[in-house]
Amino acid sequence: MRNTLFTLAALSVLFFSSCVENSKAEKESTIASGMKDQSKISANDPTTADSALVGKKASSAEVLAKKEVPVLCYHQIRDWKASDSKRAHDDIIPPANFSQHIKMLADSGYHTILPDELYDYLNYDKPLPEKPIMITFDDTDLDQYTVGAKELKKYGFKGVFFIMTVSIGRPRYMSKAQIKELSDEGHVIASHTWNHKNFAQFTDEDWEVQIDKPTKTLEAITGKKVEYFAYPYGVSKAASLHKLEEHGFKAAFILSTKRDLEYPLFTIRRIIDPGTYTAKNLYNSINKSFK
Numbered sequence: 001m002r003n004t005l006f007t008l009a010a011l012s013v014l015f016f017s018s019c020v021e022n023s024k025a026e027k028e029s030t031i032a033s034g035m036k037d038q039s040k041i042s043a044n045d046p047t048t049a050d051s052a053l054v055g056k057k058a059s060s061a062e063v064l065a066k067k068e069v070p071v072l073c074y075h076q077i078r079d080w081k082a083s084d085s086k087r088a089h090d091d092i093i094p095p096a097n098f099s100q101h102i103k104m105l106a107d108s109g110y111h112t113i114l115p116d117e118l119y120d121y122l123n124y125d126k127p128l129p130e131k132p133i134m135i136t137f138d139d140t141d142l143d144q145y146t147v148g149a150k151e152l153k154k155y156g157f158k159g160v161f162f163i164m165t166v167s168i169g170r171p172r173y174m175s176k177a178q179i180k181e182l183s184d185e186g187h188v189i190a191s192h193t194w195n196h197k198n199f200a201q202f203t204d205e206d207w208e209v210q211i212d213k214p215t216k217t218l219e220a221i222t223g224k225k226v227e228y229f230a231y232p233y234g235v236s237k238a239a240s241l242h243k244l245e246e247h248g249f250k251a252a253f254i255l256s257t258k259r260d261l262e263y264p265l266f267t268i269r270r271i272i273d274p275g276t277y278t279a280k281n282l283y284n285s286i287n288k289s290f291k
């Protein structure tokens with residue numbers, strides 16, 4: 001992930017020149033975000049029609065008072081190498097461990113849910129399946145497609161893939177076709193910025209570069225709306241959370257830090273399932289972290 005950043009300098013020159021030239025794309029993007037803005041305020045919008053039937057949207061305090069649904073976060077799924085640091089073992093889970101952990105979830109009666117279900121539960125009290133859990137993957141790594149999705153499929157589980165769009169099609173990352181396939185199979189494709197820039201350090205320009213353009217890219221690949229976001233490094237910034245909503249997002253995911261009192265939907269907690277955990281460790285961690 002960090003290695004990626006070092007290779008970006010050259011790309012960014014290309015990127016910014018195309019950004020300036022592509023005024024048509026920018027106009028389309030403005031229209032698209034305009035549509036999304038409308039959808040937020042219109043109670044009759046088809047995307048919220050189901051939810052509207054359930055009742056009034058919950059207040060922030062009501063959202064915070066609900067039982068939290070466990071959300072797991074994965075990065076690389078591969079065997080450790082001698083060159084990996086000990087710290088990296090938190091973000092790298094060997095396939096055999098991953099397989100055992102997912103099996104444990106199935107054996108323990110967990111059912112995977114997707115962000116729309118979580119959103120409707122938090123806002124409108126829509127019922128969830130028994131023992132709900134969300135499984136998420138960050139950073140676009142290819143092994144999430146080859147190993148991750150394959151393991152989930154054994155149990156009929158669905159996951160959420162937070163894509164860093166700069167990596168699409170690069171070696172060891174997923175291609176457009178693979179992302180589309182995941183989407184078609186019922187997994188959710190969501191945003192993780194263009195090049196993993198820290199959200200707390202966004203400039204005005206980054207709302208186009210790191211947010212609107214990646215949304216358009218992913219929507220073009222999947223043919224579906226992109227409405228969920230995960231913060232790189234899990235780092236959010238209270239003063240900017242309203243802007244994510246203005247840019248068309250329904251909710252966003254942090255790591256295991258504290259939720260924002262005003263914007264709990266934009267600070268939904270996740271825990272990392274470290275490569276060093278046993279399945280039992282994971283089970284205990286889920287129950288300790290989500291109350």
Ligand SMILES: [Zn+2]
Pocket residue numbers: 001138139192196231232233
């Ligand atoms: Zn990331």
